[in-house]
Amino acid sequence: MDYLDTYKIQFQGLQHGDNQYSYEIEDKFFDKFENSLIHKGQVHLDLNISKQDQTLLLQFGFKGKLKLECDRCLGLFSMDVLSNHNMLVKLTDEKVDEEDEIVVLPHNAHEINIAQHIYDYLSLQVPYRKVHPDDEKGKSTCDPEFLKNLEKLSQHEENHNDPRWEALKKIKLN
Numbered sequence: 001m002d003y004l005d006t007y008k009i010q011f012q013g014l015q016h017g018d019n020q021y022s023y024e025i026e027d028k029f030f031d032k033f034e035n036s037l038i039h040k041g042q043v044h045l046d047l048n049i050s051k052q053d054q055t056l057l058l059q060f061g062f063k064g065k066l067k068l069e070c071d072r073c074l075g076l077f078s079m080d081v082l083s084n085h086n087m088l089v090k091l092t093d094e095k096v097d098e099e100d101e102i103v104v105l106p107h108n109a110h111e112i113n114i115a116q117h118i119y120d121y122l123s124l125q126v127p128y129r130k131v132h133p134d135d136e137k138g139k140s141t142c143d144p145e146f147l148k149n150l151e152k153l154s155q156h157e158e159n160h161n162d163p164r165w166e167a168l169k170k171i172k173l174n
């Protein structure tokens with residue numbers, strides 16, 4: 001059995017109304033997704049499924065921590081996650097356009113695997129620029145040795161003038 005099969009939900013036999021599920025999303029989950037932005041994590045998921053005749057409303061509630069790689073120093077750091085997302089599942093044989101929050105399944109479907117949806121919702125929490133948070137004094141918590149080396153390299157680049165650029169600047173000024 002594939003590990004992600006854990007996230008298959010059999011909705012055919014569910015009671016109408018609210019049905020509660022709980023999941024612990026751990027490192028093993030994120031290992032199943034190639035090139036993941038999230039390296040590790042400990043996230044608790046409370047899932048409520050509200051079943052009607054031809055629809056399911058899935059309400060995801062996430063709370064926990066994700067381990068991300070810093071874009072500046074490449075070290076891992078923890079980021080808190082606290083978010084809620086809703087997804088509507090329609091059961092129909094008609095052709096219906098899917099949207100971000102609407103999933104269409106055939107009328108005779110009896111299960112849905114929510115693993116990809118969980119991963120997508122958690123990935124939406126990852127900021128565009130991932131860096132270690134600053135401490136209470138406003139200083140970076142990145143690897144100090146790495147930051148020293150980065151500073152040395154940037155100073156070396158500033159002091160090193162390429163004669164080709166100087167020639168281009170003269171052309172630009174004329």
